[in-house]
Amino acid sequence: MATSRTSRGGRRAPAGPAWDEVELAPIVLIRAGEELLADRAVSRLQAQARRRDPATEVTIVQAATYEAHQLDTLVSPSLFGEPKLVLIPALEQMTDALLTDLLAYVPAPAPDVTVILRHNGGQRGKRLLDALAKSPYPVCTIQAVKSPKDKAALVSADVRRAGRRMEPDAVGALVDALGNDLRELCAAAEQLISDTQGTITVDIVNTYYAGRFEATGFTVADAAAAGNVAQAVTALRHALATGTDPVPIVAALAMKIRQLARVAAMGGRRGMTARDLGMAPWQADRARRELAGWSDDALAVAIQAVARADAEVKGASRDPVYAVERAVITICDARRGRVPGRSS
The missing domain is CATH 1.10.8.60 (Helicase, Ruva Protein; domain 3)
Known part of the structure; x- marks a missing residue:
């Protein structure tokens, strides 16, 4: 059985090969938590099959319309003995007939055939997923x-x-x-x-x-963290005008302030690593630079402003645009030392 791996970021990775490590086998299960990487895994396997034999016969099976014993026909030897690859790209839509046939197939797969099963989420087919997890065949689990x-x-x-x-x-x-x-x-x-x-x-x-930067909440957050009111408000209004919803803008503000607070809590510019902070190195380096000029009181004001805005843009206020603009201005003021109850 495969054992779990530790990813570069320190997070426990699922058992089985990664999408860029999976190799051809009689049966391969791809548990697709991320569509793009699952597509890459399938393409990788198809390319391997064609390199092994350009004459490989590829068949795509629609799980939702599968009828009993179709699999028997698909995996049976071809007239000229070409290898076969059977791809079922939406296993979670399987009919009862497909579930029954695959459960019978797993213990004794056909020679010269690769069956690629892609499951895109949900509980449908749990018996089959459990059986494959206990089998000797690779299970490639792709996290979102x-x-x-x-x-x-x-x-x-x-x-x-x-x-x-x-x-x-x-x-x-x-x-x-x-x-x-x-x-x-x-x-x-x-x-x-x-x-x-x-x-x-x-x-x-x-x-x-x-x-593209001008239309994202991240530009608003960067300007607000720097205390640049004019730039932050201009970026905010441009983002709103180009269709960005207030909710992701507030989420970007929250992420920015959390990163600053995390770096501040870990001792500012020394004695920590990006892994300690749960951040990418570029995020940690940027936060260290941006933390200059922020006091603990100012961060507290910014955290409260973001929390209030988060509630308001999610229904607590009738004017989410005003709510996010007020949060941006409050964060800028805090960065510039204008903390309520304290002198500048």
């Missing part, structure tokens, strides 16, 4: 990529895989600009690799994607 830290790690890995280097701050800038859409983020990294040479810098990212 949600945090900026994980997105930055994915971009960095893609760049390294291409034999290139990207500055940590450049990775952070790209995640800030495009991190809301993982496919777009990875496509942007691929474009930068294709269109540039040498180390990918912050200036290069800004050249390609500067326009």
Whole structure:
């Protein structure tokens, strides 16, 4: 049985191969918590099959319309003996007939056949999933990529895989600009690799994607953390005008203030690592720089402002736009030393 692995970020990774390590086997199960990486895993396996034998016959089976004993036909030897690959891309939609046939197939799979099963979530087929977990066949469990830290790690890995280097701050800038859409983020990294040479810098990212920064909550948060009222309010109004909802803007503000508070609580600029902080190195370095000028009282005011805005944009106020604008101004004032009850 496979044992669990520890990821680079210190988080316990699931048992089984990662999406970029999975290899062909008679049966491969991909548990797809992240659509993009599951697509990559399937493509990797199909490419391996074609390299092994370009004549490999590929069949895609729709689990929702499967009829009894179809699998028997699909895995039976072909007339000319070509290897076969059977892909079931939405196993969670399986009919009872498919569940029955696969449970019978797992103990004795056919030779010269690879069956790739992709399960995209839910409890449907739990008996089969449990049986495969106990089998000798690989189970590739792909976790969702949600945090900026994980997105930055994915971009960095893609760049390294291409034999290139990207500055940590450049990775952070790209995640800030495009991190809301993982496919777009990875496509942007691929474009930068294709269109540039040498180390990918912050200036290069800004050249390609500067326009995207203006419409994100992260730009608002960066300006607010710096105490730049004019820039923060301008970025906020532009973000709202281009369709950004107040909720993710407040989420970006909350993430920024939490990072500053975490660095401050760990001793400011010394005696800590990014892992200690639960942050990516570029995030920790930026937070250390941004912490200059912030007092404990100011951080407390900012935390309260964000908490209030979070409640208001989620229904506690009739005017979420005003709520987020007030939070931005309060954070800027706190950074500039204008803490209520204390002299400037």
